[in-house]
Amino acid sequence: MSSALSALQARFQDGLVAGRDDVLADIVDSPREGRETLFGVYRHAYAARLVESLSHDYERLGAYLGGERFEKLGHAYLAEHPSVFRSIRWFGDELPAFLQSHAPWSASPELFELAAIERALNDAFDAPDGSPLGLATLSEVDPADFSRLTFTFDPSARRLDLMTNARLVWLAIGEDREPPEAAAAEDGPERLLVWRAGYTSKLRAMPADEAMLYDEAANGLAFGPLCEMLATVMEPEAAPGRAATIVAGWLEAGLVVAIDVV
Amino acid sequence: MANIENLPFLGFGLGLRPQHYSDILAGGHGVDWFEIISENYMVAGGRALHNLDRVRADHPIVMHGVSMSIASTDPLDMDYLGVLKALAARIEPAWISDHLCWTGVHGINLHDLLPVPFTREALDHVVERISRVQDFLGRRIAIENASSYVSFSGSEMEEWEFVAEMTRRADCLLLVDVNNVYVASFNHGFDPAAYLAAMPADRVVQMHLAGHEHRGTHIVDTHDDEVSGPVWDLYREAVRRFGAVSTMIERDDRIPPLSELIAELGIARRIAGEVLGTGTREAAA
Numbered sequence: 121m122s123s124a125l126s127a128l129q130a131r132f133q134d135g136l137v138a139g140r141d142d143v144l145a146d147i148v149d150s151p152r153e154g155r156e157t158l159f160g161v162y163r164h165a166y167a168a169r170l171v172e173s174l175s176h177d178y179e180r181l182g183a184y185l186g187g188e189r190f191e192k193l194g195h196a197y198l199a200e201h202p203s204v205f206r207s208i209r210w211f212g213d214e215l216p217a218f219l220q221s222h223a224p225w226s227a228s229p230e231l232f233e234l235a236a237i238e239r240a241l242n243d244a245f246d247a248p249d250g251s252p253l254g255l256a257t258l259s260e261v262d263p264a265d266f267s268r269l270t271f272t273f274d275p276s277a278r279r280l281d282l283m284t285n286a287r288l289v290w291l292a293i294g295e296d297r298e299p300p301e302a303a304a305a306e307d308g309p310e311r312l313l314v315w316r317a318g319y320t321s322k323l324r325a326m327p328a329d330e331a332m333l334y335d336e337a338a339n340g341l342a343f344g345p346l347c348e349m350l351a352t353v354m355e356p357e358a359a360p361g362r363a364a365t366i367v368a369g370w371l372e373a374g375l376v377v378a379i380d381v382v
Numbered sequence: 383m384a385n386i387e388n389l390p391f392l393g394f395g396l397g398l399r400p401q402h403y404s405d406i407l408a409g410g411h412g413v414d415w416f417e418i419i420s421e422n423y424m425v426a427g428g429r430a431l432h433n434l435d436r437v438r439a440d441h442p443i444v445m446h447g448v449s450m451s452i453a454s455t456d457p458l459d460m461d462y463l464g465v466l467k468a469l470a471a472r473i474e475p476a477w478i479s480d481h482l483c484w485t486g487v488h489g490i491n492l493h494d495l496l497p498v499p500f501t502r503e504a505l506d507h508v509v510e511r512i513s514r515v516q517d518f519l520g521r522r523i524a525i526e527n528a529s530s531y532v533s534f535s536g537s538e539m540e541e542w543e544f545v546a547e548m549t550r551r552a553d554c555l556l557l558v559d560v561n562n563v564y565v566a567s568f569n570h571g572f573d574p575a576a577y578l579a580a581m582p583a584d585r586v587v588q589m590h591l592a593g594h595e596h597r598g599t600h601i602v603d604t605h606d607d608e609v610s611g612p613v614w615d616l617y618r619e620a621v622r623r624f625g626a627v628s629t630m631i632e633r634d635d636r637i638p639p640l641s642e643l644i645a646e647l648g649i650a651r652r653i654a655g656e657v658l659g660t661g662t663r664e665a666a667a
Contacts, residue, residue, distance in 0.1 A: 124536065125503050126455035129487045129496075136492055146499075147532045151571040153599035158569070161531040161602055166492055173493075203491045206449040206462045207421040211493075249427035275426075319429035 135159060136166045137202055170198050170211060177212040178238050180293040181231065193225065209246075213239065230302040233286035240278050240314040241321040247276035252374035258367075265381045267344025271337045271370065272378035276316035279326075279335065281309040287325065317374050329353060330366050342382055343367065385555065385627075386584045387522060389477055392442050394647050394654075395630035396640075403433045405640040413644060415442040415476070417630055421449050423473075424465045434473065443473050444588065444628075446557075447480040449491060450515065452525065453498045453508050454484035463518050470519065476628075477587055479524035479557045482508070482545065499534035500544040505551075512552035524555035524587050529562040529594075529603035533570050541566065542580035549585050556581060558624070559590035559632075560617045561609065565601045574616050578623050586624045591617060591650060592632040606635035608646060614653065621657040629654065 131143040147155040171194035175182045182190040197218050203211040216239055219225040220232040252274060261269065285303045287310060292299040311331030314323045326334065332353070333346050341349075343363065351359035370376050393414030398406070405411060416437060423434055437443070449462065470478055483495040498504050516522055527545055539547075549556055558581060567574035591614075593607030609617075609631065621627070629650050631643055 123455065123503060123507075125499065125501070125507060126487065128499060128534070128536070129455055129484060132496060133487055133490065133492065136494075137490065146534050146536065148535050150533065150569055150600065153569075155532065158531045158600060161600070162494060162496065165494055169493055203486075203493060204489050205491060206459060207424055208493050209421070209425070246425035246428040246430065249431075276428075316428065319432060 132162075136163055139163075167195060167198060170203065170208070171195060173208045174212045174215065177209075177242055178215060178235055180238060180290055181234050183293045184234060184289060184299060185231070193219075196222070215239070228302060230284040230286045230289055233280075233282045233284050234289055236280055237282075237286060237290050237312070237314070237323065240280055240312075241323060244276040244278065244314050244316040244321040247274075247316060250274035250276065250377040253371060253376050253379060255368055255371045257371065257376075257379060261379065261381075267342065267347070268381050269343040270340055270380050270382050271343075271367070271376050272380070273334075273338055273370075274315055274375050274377050276314075276321075277375055278314050279331065279338075280312040280314065281331075282312060283309055285310075287312060287323070290323075313375075315373075315375060329362065330369075333363065333366055334370075385587050387555065387587075389555075389587050390442075390628075391626045392444075392476060392628040394651050395442075395444075395628065396643050396647065397446075397630065397632050397634070398434070398437060398443075399633070399637055400430070400433075401637050402640040402643075403437075407433070407436055409440070411640060411644060413441070413640075413647065415444065415628065415630070417444045417446050417632075418473075420445045420447040420466055420469060420478070423469055424462075438473055443475050445470060445473065445475040445478045446526075447478070448493075448495065449485055450480035451483070451485040451491075452480060452511050452515070453482065453504060454487055455507070456487050456489065458511060458514060460518075463515060467519055477524055477555065478519065478521065479526055479555075479588065481526045481528045482548070483528045495528040497528070497530040497532055497534070498544075500537040500539045500541055501534075502538055505539075505544055505547060508548055509551045512548070512554050516552070516554065522553065522555050524557040525549070525552075526557035526559050526590065527562050527566070529559075529565040529569075531569055531600060531602070540572065541570075542577040546580050546582055549582055554585070555587045556585045557588040557590065558586050558620060558627075559592070560620050561590065561592040561594055561613045561632075562603060564610075564613050564616050565594055565603050568601045575619055578616070578620055581623070583624050586627050589617070589620060589624070589627050589629045590632050591629065604635065605632050609649070614649060617650065618653050618657060621654050626654070626658055 128146055134140040135143040144155050147159055149155050174194045197215055201214050205211055216232050216235040219235055225231050282305055284305055289299040311326040313326050336346060347360045347363045350363050395415035396413050398416040398418050423430055481495045486492045563574045563577050591609045592605045593609055595602045595604045631647055
């Protein structure tokens, strides 16, 4: 739409997003105050509201960085990622990727991973409601079908692989303790599972074999091939038992919403 | 005075805020109804929707949006309106409202209620969009007067003339924010009572009350404090004008315990009772 109204709105928006002053020519002084100050109310509120929204979504990252550094990060993010969302809830979605790709934050990978943990928990919090199956569901399955079972996980569930000790940092801040020095994860990447149990977002570290099974099961691999895959990294004869234990754990945790025979 | 749609007088309500879920769900609080920020519940699932369903089971709800951007020159966001309509089908609100404002152009949402120039062009634009939204939602919507800090040199009419004409031509309802009338009247130097007098009373279905921050030369609509004395005085005038209209207090920051807001809501009940007589203070069943 090309009109006086659209041109005015473009100038007004440029005044907030790009700091341009052209719109001041459209504004009149009030009986008591100059137009710069009055327009400044909008300028201040714009950045303040969006940075505050980030501080809610990334509370522990904020605590880890400290107020001033987080504020600087928030303004840098806002400059590159003005919101395109109807709800402010989604504004901070790209913050983990921003931290990973922008100096000086990219030099501290625990920042990106800490943000990724918080984002995954937020996403799990309002993900679609699933109807988890209980452990008893397995007893209804014909044992002859076991090897052909596939599993559908709760829509809130998501996996993260962390290269740093970001989970320990996240944990310490949540418990109001001094976070540990940032470091590489011990023994290779740390496998995390984030999901919502009932109405509470949860997070736990997964053993490497469970994470491997989870990722392949999420891709649709059936129980039989999962056992075969597990047999390549452990005693083959113990693999089915270990796989069954893992699957039972998923059901007990309310992670599985469908079991199908393929 | 009954409104044009015979929408119910819900009584005295509060904005539904997560900090108060447990107190509200415990019951016995005496708040007649709640208003939700629609966008906060436009999510796929989880605790917020679950709690909203539980509150809805025992209370009328109205839906109040902040992102319809009715005055924006960007195209109407039909995806947004689709989700809004789906939420309304789930919640069955008494009515749906949003603001006379725009929130961004060129695909950007600034997440603020930005001021509209009171021009004939803007009036035509807003009227046409409200009509389309009402057609899509299959119901009249209520439009709220927003607070504003700037006036545009290009404005061709007063805000109250714009709002009255918009309401008549778009055949919509009105949510009169008494605090916003007061804030704008101070910031722009007009008589707030004259503003209220210009509103078509049969279109007013709801009133908002809220706190603000006085900065000497201007007032900022912060929703982080108690309703001020001058706003209570203006509310008394509004009740005289509009009669028994569903009224609520909005608090969005520095949110106190529910009991404090209920006590403050008691002031609104008392004022309405004094103006209208005690028989009209209670909500219609």
